[in-house]
Amino acid sequence: MSAKSSDTPFLGAPDTLAxxxxxxxxxFSGSQDGRLNALIVEAVNRMGGVGEDAEDNYRLALEELxxxxxxxxxxxxxxxxALPEEQYLDRWSLVQLLSELRQPKAAAxxxxxxxxxxxxxxxxxxxxxxxxxxxxxxxxxxxxxxxRLSADGVDEAxxxxxxxxxxxxxxxxxxxxxxxxxxxxxxxxxxxxxLLKEKGDQGLLRxxxxxxxxxxxxxxxxxxxxxxxxxxxPPPDLGREEG
Amino acid sequence: xATCTYTVPDKSASGDNFYGAVICNQAYVDYFWNTYGFxxxxxxxxxxxxxxxxxxxxxxxARAFNGCYALTYSAQDYQNDSYNSAILNxxxxxxxxxxxxxxxxxxxxxxxxxxxxxxxxEVYLGFFYTKDVPGRAETLIHESRxxxxxxxxxxxxxxxxxxxxxxxxxxxxxYEGAWMYGALYLWWYxxxxxxxxxxxxxxxxxxxxxxxxxxxxxxxxxxx
Numbered sequence: 267m268s269a270k271s272s273d274t275p276f277l278g279a280p281d282t283l284a285x286x287x288x289x290x291x292x293x294f295s296g297s298q299d300g301r302l303n304a305l306i307v308e309a310v311n312r313m314g315g316v317g318e319d320a321e322d323n324y325r326l327a328l329e330e331l332x333x334x335x336x337x338x339x340x341x342x343x344x345x346x347x348a349l350p351e352e353q354y355l356d357r358w359s360l361v362q363l364l365s366e367l368r369q370p371k372a373a374a375x376x377x378x379x380x381x382x383x384x385x386x387x388x389x390x391x392x393x394x395x396x397x398x399x400x401x402x403x404x405x406x407x408x409x410x411x412x413x414r415l416s417a418d419g420v421d422e423a424x425x426x427x428x429x430x431x432x433x434x435x436x437x438x439x440x441x442x443x444x445x446x447x448x449x450x451x452x453x454x455x456x457x458x459x460x461l462l463k464e465k466g467d468q469g470l471l472r473x474x475x476x477x478x479x480x481x482x483x484x485x486x487x488x489x490x491x492x493x494x495x496x497x498x499x500p501p502p503d504l505g506r507e508e509g
Numbered sequence: 510x511a512t513c514t515y516t517v518p519d520k521s522a523s524g525d526n527f528y529g530a531v532i533c534n535q536a537y538v539d540y541f542w543n544t545y546g547f548x549x550x551x552x553x554x555x556x557x558x559x560x561x562x563x564x565x566x567x568x569x570x571a572r573a574f575n576g577c578y579a580l581t582y583s584a585q586d587y588q589n590d591s592y593n594s595a596i597l598n599x600x601x602x603x604x605x606x607x608x609x610x611x612x613x614x615x616x617x618x619x620x621x622x623x624x625x626x627x628x629x630x631e632v633y634l635g636f637f638y639t640k641d642v643p644g645r646a647e648t649l650i651h652e653s654r655x656x657x658x659x660x661x662x663x664x665x666x667x668x669x670x671x672x673x674x675x676x677x678x679x680x681x682x683x684y685e686g687a688w689m690y691g692a693l694y695l696w697w698y699x700x701x702x703x704x705x706x707x708x709x710x711x712x713x714x715x716x717x718x719x720x721x722x723x724x725x726x727x728x729x730x731x732x733x
Contacts, residue, residue, distance in 0.1 A: 279510035281615045283557035284635075286516045287567045313708035314524035314642070316531055316578070324706040355641060359522035362708055385517045387672065392619040393675075394651070395635050396669040399723070403715045410711070437722040440732065476731040478595075478696040484685055486592030486599055499544075499601070500536040502582040502704060 296344040305331040306342060307367075310359045311407045318503070328442055335367045342367075343375035351385060354400035361404055364409030373415050373422045379408040380430055380438060406441045413445030424450050431458055432465060443470045513615035515638055517567040523640035524709055525566040525575055532574045535562035541577040545604060545649070546611035546630065553612040569613055569637040576645025580604060583643070585703040597697035598691065600650050603690075607653035614636075619659040622648050624655035643698050643705070643713050647691045654687035661686060663726035670723045682729035696733050 286417045290310075305327070312320075312327040331338055339427065346360045361379060364372045389395040409430065415423035425449070430442035446458050462468045532538070542548055547570075554560040559568030566572055581587060581601045583592075590602040609628030616633025621640065623631045630652045636645060663680040665671045671678070677688035695717035697708045714733045721732055 270682045280553050280556060281510060281558075281613070282512045283569065283613075283615065284577045285557065285567050286514070288516055288518055290521065291518045301559070310522050311526060313522035313706055314527060315706050316524060316642075317704050319706060320527065320706045324708060352542070354639060355523055356518065356521060358712065359708075362522070362711065366708070387670075389619050390672070392621075394621045394648075395619060395639075399719055400639070402670050402723075403712075403719055406718065407711070407715050410715070435670070437670070437719055440722060441718070444732065472730060473728065474731050475733070478693070478700045478733070480675050480685060480732055481693075481696075481729075484596050484690055484693055486596075486603065499540055499581050500534075502531075502578075502587065504534045504536055 291349060291353050292345050293348055294341070294345060295348060297341045299337075299341070302334055302337060302341060305334065306338060306345070306363065309363055310356075313359055313362075313492065331363075332367060335369050336371065339364065339367060339369045339372045339375065343372075343378075345377075350389075352397075354397070354404065358400075358404050358407060361407045361411065365407060365414060368414055368418060370415060370418075370420045370422070373412060373420055373426060376408045376411045376415075377426045377429075380412070380426070380433070384435065392399045402435060402437050404492065405435070406437050409438060409441040409445060413449055416445060416449040423452050428454065428458060428461070430465075431461055431470075439467070440470055440473055444473070444475055446476075447471075510613040513634060513693075515634060517583075517638065522641065522708065522712075524579075524705075525572055532571065532578050537578065538563055540581075540627055541574050545577050545580075546608040546628070547573075550612050553614070554733070560615050569634075572637040572642075573611070573613075573645065575642045576649065579642045579705070580646035580649060582704055583646070583698055583702045587702065587703075595697050595701070596650070596694050597701060598644065600608065600690075600694050600723065603657070604649045604653045607656040608649065611719060618680065622652050624652045626656070630656070631723060641709065641712060643702070643709055644716060646698075647694055647713075647716070650694050651687040653693040654690040659684070659686045666721065666726050666728070668723075678724050678726050680726045688720055688724040692717045692724075695720070699733055 268279055290307055309327040309331045312324040315323050320321045342363055349357050384398055388397040402484050412426050427446040430438055444450045446454055449470045551560055559570030561633050562568050563570050581665045584598040590599045594601050608630050611630050614631055614633055620633055661676040661677045661679055665673055665675050665678040667673050679688045682689050695713040699714040702710050717733045
């Protein structure tokens, strides 16, 4: 049996939390088009879906937004600029949306996001929380958006990838190099290799995108647990009941 | 005792809105409570943390349950948690075998979670509100690896977003440390995650690549 007691009343004073709920973090101060704004909110919301129909629901939301994709790009880009810096997940979701819409005109906005200065780390002293890491994830997601445009044949996208092959941030350089190698033409690749040689950064060419099944796997654990406490999981689709 | 506040968006890409409708089932509540270290720690989940409101995904407990749901059910064949399968399958087993107590605190903003030894994990506000749902599963696996006996053994490399030269990195992929476990879980989630969206899988890919690029003293030489 576990040596742990049940939920014994506590004599100390644990932390207290107060939460305030807002509908969403977007202001849409530059867009008076309520229908378009709602489509954007719905698409962002559906990104976080769960269940067997999660992807279908997300695709449906993207499809509806896609009918107004050209207008949406401007609104999304403006909303990204308007969000507070610390809303990392919300900012990321807008960049992901720009990437999904695959609009050539989004290349400029994505480039601006990649190019923007990464603010100084706000979680100094931590090994797992990093605001700089959140910023880099936003930018590498923007690189992925540019890669998709490059795959669609957008010339400006290939130029952006080449430009960011010399970005000061390693992950952005790595993503740009891999994206151009996958979607650029022979001339792009020659130019890229010459650039990396000039910079002494040819090591980036050796980092390969791999299937997870091809990399060394983790060994797993060897812990023995109390079977009275740790039983099997119920099925994943029980639906909603009172908890 | 600390008192903290947080403003939570009702609609966002974190995954919490939709997980909320799923986890609000007594079978899941009982399972997660008894399996992933909540049992015996009610006091740390009271006073605004959601013990009396465990279906409300603006509260930490429900958001932790959402991470537990992702951890438990993101493999298509979730019932197979053999250590011979992928970490997407056995991650849940590894967490339940290594975390005995999961406790919530405000924190000071400098950490998402900490492994305190003897099966105790502390999680802070960022775990619930800056991490998306699969990211919370990643955190539980990362901290479980510390409980399993693998501390970080190296300094972050030059140019690392986690702070070049600071301790807290893993030396190599083959060290099989906490960063490798977390990145590998995200990699599998990207490649084969079930009951989720391509957007959350893409976010897992981006986070996994960030870890691979920045958290190993020697870059593994591959990416997602």
